[in-house]
Amino acid sequence: MEESLEEEKDLSTTLFPPAPTGRKLCIRHQRMADEGTNLKLQHSLDLLPDEERSAIAQIWASFSASSHARRDLILRGILTMCCFTELSLLSDQLRDIIRIDPFTLFPSEVSLRVLSYLDATTLTKTAQVNRNWNRLSNDDILWKTMCEQHIERKCHKCGWGLPFLKAKKNWPPGIAGRPTIAARPSSFAQSKRTIDELDRDVYPSESPSKRHKSTSPEPSPVSPIDSPALSGFLSPCPMPATAPTCVTRPWKDVYHERHQVECNWRKGQYVVSTLQGHTEGVMCLQYSEDLHTPSFPVLITGSYDRTARVWNLETGKEIRTLRGHSRAIRALQFDEVKLITGSMDHTLKVWNWRNGQCVRTLEGHTEGVVCLQFDGNVLASGSVDTTVKVWNLRTGECFTLRGHRDWVNAVTIWDSKAGSSDHVSELTGSHQLPDIDAGKMLFSASDDGVIRLWDLNLRQCVRQYHGHVGQVQSIKLLLLDEGCEEPDSAAEPREPDYSEIVGQFQSSVGDGSEETEEPVQPALGAIQPFNHPYTQLPSGLPGFAPVSVSIPTVPPANHPGYDSPAFHPSATYEPHDHERAANRKLPVQKRTGPVPMLISGSLDNTIKVWDVESGRCTKTLFGHIEGVWAVDSDRLRLVSASHDRTIKVWVREQGRCITTLVGHHGAVTCIALGDDKIISGSDDGTVKIWSFARDAKPIPASSSPTPAA
Secondary structure, eight states: OHHHHHHHHHHHHHHSOOOOTTOOOOHHHHHHHHHTHHHHHHHHHHTSOHHHHHHHHHHHHHHHHSOHHHHHHHHHHHHHHOOHHHHHHHHHHHHHHTOOOGGGTSOHHHHHHHHTTSOHHHHHHHTTSOHHHHHHHTOHHHHHHHHHHHBTSBOTTTOOBBOOOOOOSOSOTTOTTOOOOOOOOSSSSOOOOOGGGSOOEEOTTSOTTOOOOOSSOOOOOOOTTTGGGOOSSOOOOOOOSSOOOOEEOOHHHHHHHHHHHHHHHHHTOOEEEEEEOOSSOEEEEEEESOOSSSSSOEEEEEETTSEEEEEETTTOOEEEEEEOOSSOEEEEEEOSSOEEEEETTSEEEEEETTTTEEEEEEEOOSSOEEEEEEETTEEEEEETTSEEEEEETTTOOEEEEEOOSSOEEEEEEEETTTTOSOOOOOOOOSOOOTTSOTTEEEEEEETTSOEEEEETTTTEEEEEEOOOSSOEEEEEEEEEOTTOOOOOOSSOOOOOOHHHHHHHHHHHHOOSSOOOSSOOOOOTTOOOOOOOOGGGSOTTOGGGSOSSOOSOOOOOTTSTTTTOTTOOOOTTOOOOHHHHHHTSOOOOOOOSSOEEEEEEEETTSEEEEEETTTTEEEEEEEOOSSOEEEEEEOSSOEEEEETTSEEEEEETTTTEEEEEEEOOSSOEEEEEEOSSEEEEEETTSEEEEEEOOTTOOOOOOOOSOOOOO
């Protein structure tokens, strides 16, 4: 062994003279010494005669002593003398020699920095190279960064986004130190959730359905309405006797789980379950997986059968039926404490949905209540009487917003100051009321084709959004991260000039007194009017939606939304003061917080995306062949429900439909979007759950519902 090392040292000295003092060998020669390449050459050299061995050693020594310029010249000359056989040998040798594993040379911090620029697909391939690459590619911090780039947001590099996927409640309840997952606010606008809120704790020794005997119950949610009646079908979660060992999943598993769900969304792979119980059309629904109790997700639906029903979303069983309204329930919303329903019997009712008790009835509208939303201490409701009423739950005060000229179909409360130091500049005045938080705004959409933005402190309409030519049925407010606004295309599409459309319509239709013998062909690109009597449709009734309308059309002159872009009041019309304020432009400051975006669906068969600050329509989505009754959206996708009995899933940024869901036998009237599911209600009286979850299974047909309360 010592002789071999001595031979290696002598040959290394012969072929490669020692480097000058203070100078290290290059990486190539260091690797040669580690691999014993010189020793292999020495053995081959020993097999030659002495003269040839001396000649070859002299050539090597001369090349080693040459400068870099002379080496280049010698090598080029040798290459010209080589035949294909020698060139093939060089090619085989160079293919392995010139490869360098950078991660054996870099510090771990630099290696992880390099790997952080790879996408997830490439990163999984690098883990298969060797053990060192596998160790680096599976680094937990690296995959946490990958999750931060993709979960509930779209990556700027690859364009993919992954759903948040709130963890299922499969841990034993009451464990000390159990992570609290942020619940979504009651507002339709989603708040930003971070991956640090993800629950990665797994309790392998515990069954998800196992319950422990409790010695002290978990405190119930604090509420004056809910506190006396937490008994019934919901009992407080018991505490375990001993806390089991917690195992934390690696971030790579967290990413992989969500990647599979996103692939299901993109490929349109889902499992459908149907909930049956309502005897007439389902008009509204909401579900929540964020409740502290119970341990299962809760769904509440409202119907034309005058009932609201509470469902266990995991088993599909009906838990409770709430009765009290004398006409159809058109709107509802619930949280941990209460459920508020709006009905065509002109009233709103506040319920303790856990025990079915009606706590309070709110009266004020003179016609049916079509929509509602509450956020904190503010409740807003829209009605057939064309008004919006705002109820202050803190003071009990109620005031009315007037301006719409037809049914108010949707309301959404927006806290314009939430998460931002800058906000829309408020009009100065002496009408500000301290009983509503500053910055509270309200969007309302109506059958008159107009969406209005109200300042609840000023009680004024501060902006109007014009563009729809049919009744606006649904709106959704979306808050995007700063810097993640919709990308501007190279040639930004221009919204049509509606005054020009009206002029073309009037000139082409005429007053009916004379008819030309030969109809004039419209110019290329001109809008061809279609005389469809929108005004003959009963407002807000899904069963009477326009079946024959297949594309957005220009309404006749007597349609409520006909003159929306530039409203010219008649002699008998009394304009409200706040409409004058709404027609002048508000000063807008650059926002530093979430960027608001409004999405609307209308019976003109279109979905529109609006820039809230400028009031400009940035995108129009075409695809439904009949009116759109409901829309919902998150940061990754947009969904819409239509009278054509279909549900469409859209890529919002591109305005492209990626999946169409077919299954309802009537108009789809309401919809809710989750991380891995869509829940829809229809005129056929059923509720469908479209699950895109990994290993999703259909919910078995529910047994006979629990007797009504």
